Amino acid sequence: MTTNTQPSRRLDTRRLLIAGGVGLVLLYGMFVATGYVWLHFVLKNDQVHFSELALFRWHSIRQGMAAEQFAAGKSAWDAKNYQAAYLAFISGVRNDPDNVAGRLTAARFLGMAGAAKLEINLLEDGLRRSPDDRQLIEQTFALLTTTGRDRRALELLHTQYAGKLSGPNGAQLRTLEILATLDTDGAEAAAALLEKSPDLKSRPESAPVVARVLWETRGRLAAIDLLGAYVQSHPGEFASYVQLAEWQSAAGMGNDAVQTAQRACVQFPKDMAPQALLIQMLGLSESFESAACQKAVESFLKDFGNRPEALTMLAGLAGRQGWVALARTLYFAAASRQPNLAVLALSYSDALVRNSRLSDAQRVLTEVEQQTDDTNAAFLRLLRQRQVEVAAALGDHDSAREYARRLASALGSDPEGMETFRLRFAQEKIPEAVAELAGDLPTTKVVGSK
Amino acid sequence: MVSAAQRFLEDLQENHPDQVDHLLAEDFPVHEVEGALLQQIAAQLKGSQWGDLREELARRRVGVVLAREGSAPAAASADAASLMAKIKDMSQVQYRRLLEGRMEADDLVLLLKKARGTDAVRPKTASAETKTLTASDIVSEFARRNQVGSALQRLQAYTIEATLKTAAGEEQSLLLFKMRPNRFRLAVLKDGTTRFIVAGDGEHFWQQVRGQPPETVTADKIGTRRYLAEFIDPLFAGEGINFERLADGASGAQKFYRLAVRRPDGSGYIAEIDQETFHETGREDTDDGHTVFSDFRQIAGVTIAFREEATDREGRKGVLQLVRMTPNPGLIQDLFNPTDQPGQGYFVVEQLMGRAPSTAGDAKSPAK
Numbered sequence: 001m002t003t004n005t006q007p008s009r010r011l012d013t014r015r016l017l018i019a020g021g022v023g024l025v026l027l028y029g030m031f032v033a034t035g036y037v038w039l040h041f042v043l044k045n046d047q048v049h050f051s052e053l054a055l056f057r058w059h060s061i062r063q064g065m066a067a068e069q070f071a072a073g074k075s076a077w078d079a080k081n082y083q084a085a086y087l088a089f090i091s092g093v094r095n096d097p098d099n100v101a102g103r104l105t106a107a108r109f110l111g112m113a114g115a116a117k118l119e120i121n122l123l124e125d126g127l128r129r130s131p132d133d134r135q136l137i138e139q140t141f142a143l144l145t146t147t148g149r150d151r152r153a154l155e156l157l158h159t160q161y162a163g164k165l166s167g168p169n170g171a172q173l174r175t176l177e178i179l180a181t182l183d184t185d186g187a188e189a190a191a192a193l194l195e196k197s198p199d200l201k202s203r204p205e206s207a208p209v210v211a212r213v214l215w216e217t218r219g220r221l222a223a224i225d226l227l228g229a230y231v232q233s234h235p236g237e238f239a240s241y242v243q244l245a246e247w248q249s250a251a252g253m254g255n256d257a258v259q260t261a262q263r264a265c266v267q268f269p270k271d272m273a274p275q276a277l278l279i280q281m282l283g284l285s286e287s288f289e290s291a292a293c294q295k296a297v298e299s300f301l302k303d304f305g306n307r308p309e310a311l312t313m314l315a316g317l318a319g320r321q322g323w324v325a326l327a328r329t330l331y332f333a334a335a336s337r338q339p340n341l342a343v344l345a346l347s348y349s350d351a352l353v354r355n356s357r358l359s360d361a362q363r364v365l366t367e368v369e370q371q372t373d374d375t376n377a378a379f380l381r382l383l384r385q386r387q388v389e390v391a392a393a394l395g396d397h398d399s400a401r402e403y404a405r406r407l408a409s410a411l412g413s414d415p416e417g418m419e420t421f422r423l424r425f426a427q428e429k430i431p432e433a434v435a436e437l438a439g440d441l442p443t444t445k446v447v448g449s450k
Numbered sequence: 451m452v453s454a455a456q457r458f459l460e461d462l463q464e465n466h467p468d469q470v471d472h473l474l475a476e477d478f479p480v481h482e483v484e485g486a487l488l489q490q491i492a493a494q495l496k497g498s499q500w501g502d503l504r505e506e507l508a509r510r511r512v513g514v515v516l517a518r519e520g521s522a523p524a525a526a527s528a529d530a531a532s533l534m535a536k537i538k539d540m541s542q543v544q545y546r547r548l549l550e551g552r553m554e555a556d557d558l559v560l561l562l563k564k565a566r567g568t569d570a571v572r573p574k575t576a577s578a579e580t581k582t583l584t585a586s587d588i589v590s591e592f593a594r595r596n597q598v599g600s601a602l603q604r605l606q607a608y609t610i611e612a613t614l615k616t617a618a619g620e621e622q623s624l625l626l627f628k629m630r631p632n633r634f635r636l637a638v639l640k641d642g643t644t645r646f647i648v649a650g651d652g653e654h655f656w657q658q659v660r661g662q663p664p665e666t667v668t669a670d671k672i673g674t675r676r677y678l679a680e681f682i683d684p685l686f687a688g689e690g691i692n693f694e695r696l697a698d699g700a701s702g703a704q705k706f707y708r709l710a711v712r713r714p715d716g717s718g719y720i721a722e723i724d725q726e727t728f729h730e731t732g733r734e735d736t737d738d739g740h741t742v743f744s745d746f747r748q749i750a751g752v753t754i755a756f757r758e759e760a761t762d763r764e765g766r767k768g769v770l771q772l773v774r775m776t777p778n779p780g781l782i783q784d785l786f787n788p789t790d791q792p793g794q795g796y797f798v799v800e801q802l803m804g805r806a807p808s809t810a811g812d813a814k815s816p817a818k
Contacts, residue, residue: 298802301799301802301803302802302803305799305802305803306803328784328789329796329799330799331782331784331785332785332789332796332799333796333799333800333803335609335625335627335781335785336625336637336639336644336800337803339609339774339776339779340776340779340780341779341780341781341782342779342780343780344780345780345782348782348784363782363783364782364783364784367629367781367782367783368780368782370552370606370607370778371606371607371778371779371780371781372778372780373778374543396496398496399496401496402496
């Protein structure tokens, strides 16, 4: 007896396969369509194409998403929506950690927001992924060497980059090594390193660092000449103008310093820092009361006076230079324009200190302290540092110790900050403050102290 | 100790110059200045080794305040210890200020009032309705209901930006700076530039008109503006102020307590306090003027009226609308002193800066 079960079973299997296949195609189509709709219309991500999703190009999709997020972060930053900017930048870095340009922008944002540690972590992580990117190297080491983290810079150079000092980026890396050595071990050690790399002396990009070594090793005029030539050939780097003008001023070349500042003003006509540099140099070469300096101040206020950061910048300069009248007037002017005056008050106290009006400065600091929120750790550091210095200058060692203890409290668990202040107070010869920050003495926690 | 004594004497010279000459007299009222002396000594004791002594000084200072309020010495001492413990629990910052001699006398009185209030059973609104409240009860309740915790203690200074529409229809911008204990500076701006500044500390006043140097003015000449020196509504502080409850008032459905508020100089007004919210909703002036307060908002935990409508005896109305109040902005004493610069530094700088719109601050008042 025969049966016809074979063809029908085959038919069922075939049907099942077709149904399964169609189901899978439908599922795939739904998945791709939903994903596209979600990314394109909900997340508003224009960089993601349908084909990328259809072909499961995850890497490409994430890159596209990251590009959108970096752009959104930049827009939010420009709009001063810092929370949104932070979220967008961090998401962008997570989605595309190899996007160096995006990472650098995110790092700059973090730096602007005062999150230096995060900025360093972000950049160092970038260096681990793209160790040969020149821009990344430059920005990371510039940050490390300008924030007192030269030892960390040397550590990176001697470990991660140990085998690359003679590679394609060798000259750049060796220049950075000399700079970090100069800051940590002094001019002699840096000069010795420079001797081992004579090629750097003729490398234009290394000129600012070579000039610094020359300056520190008493080759002052040669340093000024070298940096002067560098400024001519690289007119777009403002930091070099500042350095050159300061050196010229310190070497008694006041007119040259003023000219350097004037060149900076011409080169960067819309920036306030060059004008502040000009005021500083005019004040140093002539006097603050001189007609030229007063005119420069007027010009600065006319051009930038409606920006709170400009007042803060000029007040900071007045504080450092000891121009009490200007610091006070700027404080008064700011009072009618901006809600928070505490930083300007600190500048005023700086100016008073420079004029040996220590009791007045102490009073100003006390008044500011009474209005300072315990949670404002960043500002408390600035305040406490000054309180320590003023108390020590007044010979009130108990108060200096007390303020140093409160500074330590404000620093919390920030060993780098602690070390920076400890070194500062050691240079200023305030041993009681050094002892409080050293951690080698039992520090009494100040209950409820600011 | 020499430094403490010196500061004490300076303080005495500044605040009670009449008493300096009688310092060595037998009938010198030592108890009246004992607190100030203890405060100055505490301020000189820096360093952890003086911790116990500072606590003892603070306790004695509290005892002095209690004794002045009428407590027997033994009871005052015991109460002081208990109040110190309460202050410590309540706010470490205030406790520390007290220990370090950084707390002024009027602040201490207020803090003690708060510390005692923490134990007391809060009168409920219902009980306030049933019980006949005395002037003192109303003032205490006003201070409690118009701040969060001890918010006022933390307010050391503030800035107010406001617009004033005068009875004549003129519009002005006002900038008022206030700092404890009694400093004020009022700048009147028109078209974005300062026209006039008046400032003082409750006893000494000065004013400056654009283009002229500052000049000292007498309290009489400055008129009622002298009361700008009151750091905050007198109903909060009450130091030296006398209160008397008058017959209640009503405005439509709103019922309010009426309190006669009399300052030490004899001036005063009648405060109208809403019976439900305990906001000060109005003031009756001695010259038949009347002010209505509204738009109450909480800034740094303290309730502030953002709108004042003043009507004078002839029925003309002026409206003051607060735009922004910034608590503890970092004010310094120098802002309240006349400038010793020969030129017109501030005015010149202001002119140079032009009048671009100022940036919004983080303390911008919350939306209604």
